[in-house]
Amino acid sequence: xxxFGQFRRVTVLTGAGISAESGVPTFRGEDGLWRxxxxxxxxxxxxxxxxxxxVWEWYDWRRRLIGACRPNxxxxxxxxMEAGLPDFTLITQNVDxxxxxxxxxxxxELHGNIWRxxxxxxxxxHEDRRTPLxxxxxxxxxxxxxxxxDVVWFGESLPSEILEAAFAAAAACDVMLVVGTSAVVQPxxxxxxxxxxxxxxxxEVNPQATPLSDFADLVLRQPAAQALPQLWERWQHP
Ligand code: OAD
Numbered sequence: 135x136x137x138f139g140q141f142r143r144v145t146v147l148t149g150a151g152i153s154a155e156s157g158v159p160t161f162r163g164e165d166g167l168w169r170x171x172x173x174x175x176x177x178x179x180x181x182x183x184x185x186x187x188x189v190w191e192w193y194d195w196r197r198r199l200i201g202a203c204r205p206n207x208x209x210x211x212x213x214x215m216e217a218g219l220p221d222f223t224l225i226t227q228n229v230d231x232x233x234x235x236x237x238x239x240x241x242x243e244l245h246g247n248i249w250r251x252x253x254x255x256x257x258x259x260h261e262d263r264r265t266p267l268x269x270x271x272x273x274x275x276x277x278x279x280x281x282x283x284d285v286v287w288f289g290e291s292l293p294s295e296i297l298e299a300a301f302a303a304a305a306a307c308d309v310m311l312v313v314g315t316s317a318v319v320q321p322x323x324x325x326x327x328x329x330x331x332x333x334x335x336x337x338e339v340n341p342q343a344t345p346l347s348d349f350a351d352l353v354l355r356q357p358a359a360q361a362l363p364q365l366w367e368r369w370q371h372p
Contacts, residue, residue, distance in 0.1 A: 145309075147226070162316050178288045193248065213236045225244060226241055254281065292321065310329040323345075336349055338350040339362060
C-alpha cells in the first residue's frame with residue numbers, strides 16, 4: 135500500500151467515468167456515446183461546416199442531459215482534496231462542468247466546456263447555460279456569426295496554455311490519480327506516462343482495465359464515487 139501522507143504534489147486526471155455515476159454517458163463503454171454516434175459526423179470542424187444544425191442539435195441534447203446531472207461523491211472528494219492539500223492540480227477531459235459545480239476552483243479543462251459558446255468569427259467566448267437553446271444554430275449577438283460549442287473537436291488542437299499547465303503538473307507531481315478515463319485519447323493519455331517517467335506514483339481508479347493499468351502502482355477497480363472518498367479518508371487518517 136502506498137503511503138499517501140508522503141506525497142506533497144498531487145495531480146489528478148479525470149475522464150468521463152467520474153461523471154458516469156452522475157448520469158452523464160461515457161464515450162467508449164457499453165452504452166458509450168461513440169457506440170451510438172459517429173464522432174466524425176458530430177464532433178469535427180468538418181461536420182460543423184457541413185451541417186451546423188445537426189451538430190448543434192446533438193450538443194443541445196447533451197447539454198440538456200448534463201444539465202439535469204449533479205456532481206457525485208467523487209467530484210466532491212476532489213474539491214475537498216483541493217481545499218485540504220497544499221499542492222493540488224486537477225486536470226479533466228470532461229466538458230460537463232461538474233468539477234466546478236462540486237466546488238473545485240482550479241480545473242484545467244483540456245477539452246473545453248459544453249456550457250461555453252464561442253464566436254466562429256471573433257473567437258470570443260461566453261457562458262450560456264440555457265437548455266434548450268432558443269435558436270439552433272445560435273448566432274453571435276455582437277457580429278451575427280455562427281456560435282459553436284467551446285469544446286475541442288477531433289482534429290483540433292487543445293488550448294495551449296491549459297495543455298502546458300497540464301504537462302507541467304504531470305511532470306512535477308509525486309502522485310497522479312487517474313480517474314475514469316479509458317486512457318486512449320491523446321495528448322491526455324500521455325500525462326500519466328510523463329508523471330511516471332518523472333518518478334511519480336500512479337493510482338488508477340477505474341472498474342475496467344486500461345492501457346495504463348500495467349503501469350499503475352495501485353489500481354482501484356471500483357466506481358470513482360466509491361473509491362475516491364475511501365482513498366481520501368485513508369489519506370487523511372492513515
Ligand atoms: P471514455 O468513455 O473513453 O472512458 C471512460 C472510462 O471510465 C472507461 O475506462 C470506463 O471503464 C470508466 N468508468 C466507467 N464508469 C466508471 C465509474 N463509475 N468510475 C470510474 N471509472 C468509470 O472517456 P474518456 O477517457 O474521458 O473527447 O474519453 C476521452 C475523450 O474521448 C473525451 O474527452 C472525448 C472523447 O472523444 C473529446 O470530446 C475531445
